[in-house]
Amino acid sequence: MNDNRIEQLLIHANQQLHHGDTYGAIDSLKQLLSYEPDIADAHALLAICLFHSKRLEAAKYEAGIALQLAPDSSFSHYAQGVILTAARQFTVAEDNLNQAIQLEPTNATYLLAKANLLTLSGKNKQVLPLLEQAIATEPELVDCYVALGEYYLERGDYKKAQTYATEAMHLDSDDQDAITLMGSIHLQLGNMDEAKDHALWALSHNAMAVKPLFLMSAIKAKQSIWLGLWWRFNSFMSKIGEAKQILILISLYFFYRLGDQLFSDLEMSNAATICTITWLAFCVYSWMGPVIFHRSLVKELQSFSFDKHF
Template identity: 25%
Template sequence: MRISSLMLLVLSVSLGSCTLEEGNHEQMVNLAEVKDDPAAQLQNLNIALENSRRDGSLYARRAVVLLQNGELEQALQDAEEAVRLTRKEPSTLFVKAQVLRAMGKPEEALPLALAAERNSYQSSSLYVLLGELYLQRKEYKQAMEYIRKAQELSPADEYAFYYKGRVQEATGDTTNAVRNFKLSLEQAPEFMQPQRELAAILVDKGEHEAAKPYLLKALRKAPEDAKLWYNRGLAYQAEQKQDSAMRAFGKAVSINDTLSGAHYRLGLHRLAQGNNDEALEHLEKVYGVYKSDTDYLVKLATAYERVGFFTKALATYQRLVQLDPKATYAYRSISRLKYKIARPIPDSAAVRLQEQIER
């Protein structure tokens, strides 16, 4: 699996400060000649390392190429060897931090990135990384401070604009977030992530026509991005293209089964179609997210009752009246369900009810 383009900001790291082994200069590969060909670069680095096993800079450079290829475990091994051989030279700490970030280990990446900064390593990419890591921790003030540092060193850095927009979006400043996402795209028109964020903001604002170009372009670049398919579904719904919307939501949950908004909308659609079992499958998956939403509880209870899960329907309505004591329709449903549960039922139905109670 290849890593996303956003991960490749690591390629801007400067490893020039890593000291080469004396006497091995003639064995060094001219990496500039192959920098746009990762396979050739990897091959040449492998050859160079056979002749210079104690050159930490070579391990760091190979870690970057492996990271670009999405070979994260091997990249981590090389990054660790680079750190060991260079005695924790800050640029190699940065490379290892990037690899750990790509592996989904931000808590391990952050101390290394901070150590690189403390050891006087100045790089817009390092500051962008620190900004992103603090964004993940929801420490927005600290994140913005590092993004500003990145922009001081590199005013036209598309990643700095992008993450500045992400911080602003997270703190509710969508106007400035949109501006920074657009600035990011001015520097790098093919950068997918700002397109995705712009599409999401514009869809949320109901500006579906404005969102469409960003959605379509981003989907061409990232056809397996669940968030994009979810927003495409919302745009289709706004156009009253319900079948297309459901296909988009279905695609979204096939990629990311935890996408609650898509499951909810699929559940509502299936319930309206009378496909109660499938509706329930989707609605149950999002209970943790929507359990305090009274409209959701009504739909969930309806699905339970339609498939004969009366005790679950009753419990769902009882939760609803706890949240909204004025929901008179729910009291009527509670009375109806209590009657259904208490009345004598045929043996076959009793078996089904017993199975429901045991679930």
């Protein structure tokens, strides 16, 4: 395979990833690596695609190969940094991102990745200067404005967040992240219709995109108490990680069985029945929650229409 063809396939995979077609990008890269298994950039890009598909272990493996093949490649260090950030290995991730920035100081994407890492590791004071440095480095990059907008949104400064979201949409009116950011600001300001319209607008570009779907779900969760409760429970469970998740569910089951046995031994049959019914209700609710949520989302997307004044 000649260099030109390799470059074309890499660009194609990158575009697929950018448009949210992660599976398509993975397939393209697998095709490329079947012929040319030693291209570091392909492994690094594959690692990022796998990370977007939540296949963290495989992503780590691919990023490792990329670094082995090209230890001086800024992109390989960036990929490794992003993946290790997701794996919560902040120290090594920071080292990798620092190396990527050192190798290519004019790449704002690397600065944004480091800003994300610093946010997650709680070093909040260093985030803003880094985001401002990213904008100064690449003033035409929409992601910089979106990142700054998200920074102010998280801190409750909706006015500044809106300024950056507007700027981002001014640069690229079709950028999904910018549209979603604007929708999220409207959601926080209580403008539900505007928030919904933005979520649908973003989804009209790619119905599989995670951020707008998340926004849409947050809107639905705010509109219904029961779905909202499930959404918060689900979000909480996703945040705490697998081990704690198992521990909480198993503890709930343990206390249910313990209560049931105890009440039966004390001949308090009514209390034992209440215990069983509560447990069953929890099971049904947590079982049905995602189904109802999914259906209401699909219904919303099928009846897709913008507000008259949008």
